[in-house]
Amino acid sequence: MTKAGYDNDLQRIFTETNVNLKIEFEMADDQAIIAMVENELGVSIIPELVLQSFQNNVSIHELEREKYRSIGIAVTSLKEISPAALQFIQYVKTMLLK
Numbered sequence: 001m002t003k004a005g006y007d008n009d010l011q012r013i014f015t016e017t018n019v020n021l022k023i024e025f026e027m028a029d030d031q032a033i034i035a036m037v038e039n040e041l042g043v044s045i046i047p048e049l050v051l052q053s054f055q056n057n058v059s060i061h062e063l064e065r066e067k068y069r070s071i072g073i074a075v076t077s078l079k080e081i082s083p084a085a086l087q088f089i090q091y092v093k094t095m096l097l098k
Helices: 008-016 030-038 083-096
Strands: none
Touching: none
16 A cells, blocks of 8 residues: 555545555555565555556456546646646646547
8 A cells, every 4th residue: 555645546435435454564656566466465556547557467457436536737837838848748648648
C-alpha cells in the first residue's frame, strides 16, 4: 500500500466499498510496491497510468467496478508558459485520452 497521504484515491475507494484491509507494508514508491508483488509479498492496487509501460512478471487484473481519479496541471498563464511546458501539457493530454 502507498504510504498515507500518497494516494488518497485508494483510501476513498476502500471507504466507499466498506473494504477493510490487513496492510503489512506501506511504501511511497510504486516501483517498490510492484517489486514486492512480483516477489510474492502481497497484492496491491496500482493506477493504470503507472502500469501502462509495466513489463514485470505479475498478473494484472482490473477492478470489478472501474474507479477514476482527477489529475490536474496548474500554470499561471497558458499564454506565458514555455514551449517545453506547453508541449508537456499536450503530451499528458494525449497519454490520458488513449
